[in-house]
Amino acid sequence: MNELIDALMVLLVLMNLRLLGSSRLAACIRIVATEGIALGLLPLLLVWSQTSASSVEPGLSGRMIFLSVASVLTRGVLFPWLLLKAQRDAKVRREAEPFLSYPLSIIAGVLTLVLSFWLRSRLPPSFASGPPLLVPVALSTILVGLLVVVSRRLAISQVLGYIVMENGIYVLGLALVREIPALVEMGVLLDAFVAVFVMSIVTHHISRQFDHIDVDQMDSLKG
Amino acid sequence: MKVSYLLWAVLVLPAAAGGACLLLRSVRAALLWVVVAVGAASAVAAAAAWSVFTGGPIEAGAGWLYLDALSAYHLLLLHAVFLLSSIYAYSYFRREASFGAAQARRFGALWMGSLAAMALVLVSNNLGIVWVGVEATTLLTAFLICTHVSPSSLEATWKYLIMCSVGVAFAFIGTLLVAASAGSSHLATGDALLWTHLRAVAANLDPATLKMGFIFLLVGYGTKTGLVPMHNWLPDAHSQAPAPVSAVFSGFLLNTALYCILRYVPLVEIATKNSHWALDLLVGFGVLSILIAGAFIVFQHDAKRLLAYHSVEHMGIIALGVGLGGLGTFAAMFHVLNHSLCKSLGFCSAGRLGQMYGTHDIAQMAGSAHDAPVWGRGFLLSLLALIGLAPFAIFMSEFQILKAAADRSAFGIMTLFLAGTGVVFVGALRHAIGAAWDPPVRHPTPEHAGVVDRALVLVPLAILLVLGLWMPESLRLALNQAADVIRGLPQKGGF
Incomplete structure (x- = not known):
């Protein structure tokens, strides 16, 4: 089963790089939604791989399946729906020029991956358990999300960056x-959902007040 | 009645009241309902805190809810700040013609929801739920900033949402790392996030993982606390929010996040065998915050932004006090109380002055001590108390922090602390005197301050004055119990 998990991790890395390289908002939203669906399946795969490795571990529980379904629905269906709606409201199709050009962003994305593998090798041994790709890909995804938040100018792109970070x-x-x-996992998922919901409402207000959603141009408050 | 029910009531009461608020029809009803509901919640919180201070920590919900001296003390403050601000909100919003019933309903619901979320942070034993609570406060309070939708309030809201959400996401990484550090301590897996369990096995936690986690936590929750250099959102949000909301932001929202950091301090210190590692980090962030905020205070001309930078400074002072340890921890807890009271008063006064003068520019408010005898003087005195003028209580807590630095012979820190607060003193004094006694530039609308308004100014000032001169024995014991939690000492309990 580990091969499947590794394949999922590689898919995640490729999705991240595609996100860094594309300017069309609708495409970006779909990429992030695909990531969300893939991640929703991850806990099921993890449990499955453990059960086949040792017979001691408990198998799939109803609780896990429920959480998985909730996660797929939130990240794969609700998020893109909210964001595509916000995008239609704001009538924008493409990201303006980001602070970091697209080729440079992709290079930075690759660098995060290198950094993450290096970090993984420096971490204490308690992290060594489980599939080897999990920790470095997680770290790299967090960094890519952060990169998107700080380097893109449109409100929707920043929300996408936040979601990638959460992923x-x-x-x-x-x-x-x-x-x-x-309960904690439900709470976290609920928070992520409400965060995206609130951000898309604020985006709506911003596009009505300013006629654009370029948050870089909102710079009246200083000092 | 069992005391554990009180913990549930602290959570359920405000949440239910917030829901009920959506059914009310008029502005007046919604605002009054908020005052009544917060009053009732305060009574419950006081009862719970009393039981903790006299009889030791309370647990409920199979160990998921937990109230010890540290959280009980913060819970009391939370409700005090909310009560003051809710009463003030009634008189503040009633004066705004554009504030309609729909807005009032939304305000009431979000306001009570924020109270519930902050209470959730304080009474949760599960560090994951603590995180959920902090993120919930960000999301609930975001719309409170743009109660009046305008370009600048939207800008502030967006900055707040993105910076705090991303920041607090870092804190979740930290929480995960802390849970992972328990891996070698043979905890039952479900308990790895419970604070009481982690505290019990703190000596066996893996120090390297825990330290890494603490850095993430400090950056994450530090963003929401407004520690420099993660403070950028703070002055914008505080200045754009309506005054009652700013009062709650500054008076307690920042403390909620700081409280989360304080929870982890004893874990790290015990696991690293009292190496002062976590404490030194707090000292560093504290001193930096004081110095940078000081520089911004000198050149500030907006009353609410001035107060916002004071918040950055005072969060720095609290972090510094905790970081110094010993007497400093006690003084920091005392300072939390003083700052919350004083800052609520400051924002309330600045807000009403802003309504009367139609601007928050300090230069335009010149002569306010004469033209607006209640709120003008309230603003003046709150600024004087904030910069540490004797005999107000902030002077006492800052003096104790100085003494704690001297006890540790940390003279470099002492010098920086004195330099920072000195700059703030001179800079803010200039603003305060100018606003109070300079020749008037504008003619404000008349004040019409009622009995309640006067009480809102006088009660916090009186408390600050009394505490500066004399500290009741019961408060000293309560502060010491709270400080002992941070110091990692066993709870003595009982007054």
Whole structure:
């Protein structure tokens, strides 16, 4: 089963790089949604691989399936729906010129991956358990999300960056803490959903007040 | 009645009241309902805190809810700040013609929701839920900033949302790392996030992982606390929000995030065998915040931004006090109380002056001590108290922090602290005197301050004055109990 998990991780890395390289908002939103669906399936794969490796570990529980479904629905359906709606409202198709050009962004994305593998080799041994790609890909995804938040100018792109960051943290959580209590996980998912919801409402207000959603141009408050 | 029910009531009461607020029809009803509901919640919180201070920590919900001296003390402050600000909100919004019933309903619901979320942060034992609570406060309060939708309030809201969401996401990484550091301590897996369990096995946590986690936590929750250099959102949000919201932001929202950092301090210190590693980090961030905020205060001309930078400074002072340890921890806890009271008063006064003068520019408010006897003097005195003028209580807590630095012979830190607060003193004094007694530039609308308005100014000032001169024995014990939690000492309990 580990091959499948590794394949999923590689898919995540490729998605991140595609996100860094594309300027069309609708495409970016779909990429992030695909990531979300892939990640929703990850906990199921993890449990499955453990069950086949040792017979001691408990198998799939209803709780896990429920969380997986909730995660796929939120990240794969609700988020893109909210964001595509916000994008239609604001009538923008493309990111303006980001602070970091697209080729440079992709190079930076590759660098985050190098950095993450290096970090992984420096971490204490307690991180060594579990599939080897999980931690570095998680770290790289978090960094890519951060990069998108700081380098893009449009409100929607920044929200996308935030979601990618959350995705990375989600993977990191699976890698570090096997059993996060379901209530906590639900809370985190709910928070992520409300965050995107609130951000898309504020985006709507911004596009109505300013006639654009280029948050870089909002710079009246200083000092 | 079992005391553990009180913990549930602290959460459920404000949440339910917030929902009910959506059904009210008029501005007046919604605002009054908020005052009544916050009053009731305060009574419950006081009862819970009393039980903690006299009888030791309370647990509820199979160990998921937990109230010890540190959180009980913060819970009391939270409700005090909310009560003051809710009463003030009634008189503030009633004066705004553009504030309609729909806005009032939304305000009430979000206001009570924020109270519930902050209470959730304080009474949760599960560090994951603590994080969920902090993120929830960000999302609930975001719309409070743009109660009046305008380009600049939207700009502030967006900055706040993105910076705090991303920052607080870092804190979640930190929380995960802390949970992972328990890996070798053979915790039952479900308990790895419970603070009481981590505290019990703190000596066996993996120091390297824990330290890494603490850095993430400090950066993450530090963003929301407004520690330099993660403070950029703070002056914008504080200045654009309506005054009652600013009062709550500055009076307690920042403390909520700081409280989360304080929770982890004893874990790290015990795991690293009292190496002062976490404490030194706090000292560093504290001193930096004081110095940078000082520089901005001198050149500030907007009353609310001035107060916002004071918040950065005072969060720095609290972090510094905790970082110094010993007497400093006690003084920091005392300072939390003083700052919250004083800052609520400051924002309330600045807000009403802003309504009367139609601007928050300090130069335009010249002569306010004469033209607006209640709020003008309230603003003046709150600024004087904030910069540490004796005999107000902030002078006492800052003096104790200085003494804590001297006890540790940390003279370099002492010098920086004195330099920072000195710059603030001179800079802010100039603003305060100018606003109070300079020849008037504008004629404000008349004040019409009622009994409640006067009480809102006088009560916090009286408390600050009394505490500066004399500290009741029960408060000293309560502060010491709270400080002992941070110092990692066992709870003695009982007054």
